[in-house]
Amino acid sequence: MTGLLGPAEIRELAARLGVTPTKKLGQNFVHDPNTVRRIVATAGLTADDVVLEVGPGLGSLTLGLLSAAAHVHAVEIDPVLAGTLPETAKAAGADPGRLTVHQADALRVTAAEVGAPGPTALVANLPYNVAVPVVLHLLAELPGLRHGLVMVQKEVADRLVAGPGSKTYGIPSVKLAWYAAARSAGRVPPNVFWPVPNVDSGLVAFTRREPPRGDVDxxxxxxxxxxxxxxxxxxxxxxxxxxxxxxxxxxxxxxxxxxxxxxxxxxxxxxxxxxxxxxxxxxxxxxx
Structure with missing residues (x-):
């Protein structure tokens, strides 16, 4: 696997760029290489997969994805982080030709903007405040997304995978079920992030399926x-x-x-x- 970023590298890179994580953008950067390896392994990527990553931040997960997939599309709203990501990938030994960075809002990005090669998998550490609308938007906009693994706030993860009759079953559960079969793929503790959030995170894996009916919009x-x-x-x-x-x-x-x-x-x-x-x-x- 391409060299990964640890806590020291994350803080050094952030200091060099003058980057301070903000709650507004939901920035909590993963700084634990073992967590990155776990996410990449759990995502079940093949060498042919084209990954869409949302909110790559300083690039810790991006480096892991570049080692496992054919190509990575990274959608980053922060222009400083988006501009630095190719350099970070190159410095870690990754092939920069297999990375396309889009400085864009994932809630508004279109299939035309993402371009080729078309993404087949969504793997991302999603900002807590926009996790559900981002997932639903991307599944609607990119029909080529066949599967994915997203890290979200544990409470949101529970809602996404809940079934009928559950106290946590609601709008996110039903709308995700329209597109895909989803399951819980584990818990992620707060201490693998910088800054440390005050909640646990959860992994949600999904596999796209045909809509329940083809005769209704x-x-x-x-x-x-x-x-x-x-x-x-x-x-x-x-x-x-x-x-x-x-x-x-x-x-x-x-x-x-x-x-x-x-x-x-x-x-x-x-x-x-x-x-x-x-x-x-x-x-x-x-x-x-």
Whole structure:
């Protein structure tokens, strides 16, 4: 594996660049080589994979990914960090031709901006404050992403992998399930980061699959999901009234989909949400 960055190298590099991690950008840099090795191994990358990394920061994970994949696209919003990454990779012995750095916001980056070769895997230490919308945006924008492993706040990881009936099951769980099968891939302690966060992190692995239904638009399904969890203690008949154009219309759509109008959103699978969207005649598409 390409030479990795330890705590001393991370701090020296940050000092040389005049970089101070900021909460605004959700910057917590991994400085433990063993954690990097663990993430790369757990990601299950092949020599043919093209990795999309979000928020590479000082490059600790990037160096590990360059040793395991054919190419790495690194999306970094901080211009100083983005400009330094190729130099860091070269100094560590990596082939700079296998790294493309995009100084961009991952919440807005497009497939055209990423370009070729097209990413097949998402592996990233995601900023806590934007982790869920980033994952959902990239899965929607880059259909070539077949699998991935993301490190997020443990609480967020639990939500992403939760199943129906769980207290942590909600909008992130259902929307990720639209795109992929997800599972927990372990816990990451705070002391492997600089600065040290006040929460544990968790690894979430996912494998893309076909959407539950091909006859209904994703945005229509997500509108149902958003409405169902907006007031999660309400029955679906009541929660979906605004979306469907009235409680009676919501009940009719639910019955047509084979769902009890007295049920709550937390008990439904993504397949059932898709069935409700397909059976309804009204609804307003939601954002990702």
């Amino acid at each position: 994703r945005r229509r399904v997500f509108a149902v999901v958003d409405a169902a969890f907006a007031q999660r203690r309400k029955t679906l008949r009541a929660a979906l009234a605004g979306w469907a154009g009235g409680a009676d219309r919501a009940a009719a759509a639910l019955v047509a989909a084979g769902v009890d109008p007295g049920a709550r959103g937390e008990s439904l699978t993504v397949q059932q949400f898709a069935a409700i969207a397909a059976s309804a005649t009204m609804g307003t598409p939601a954002a990702e």
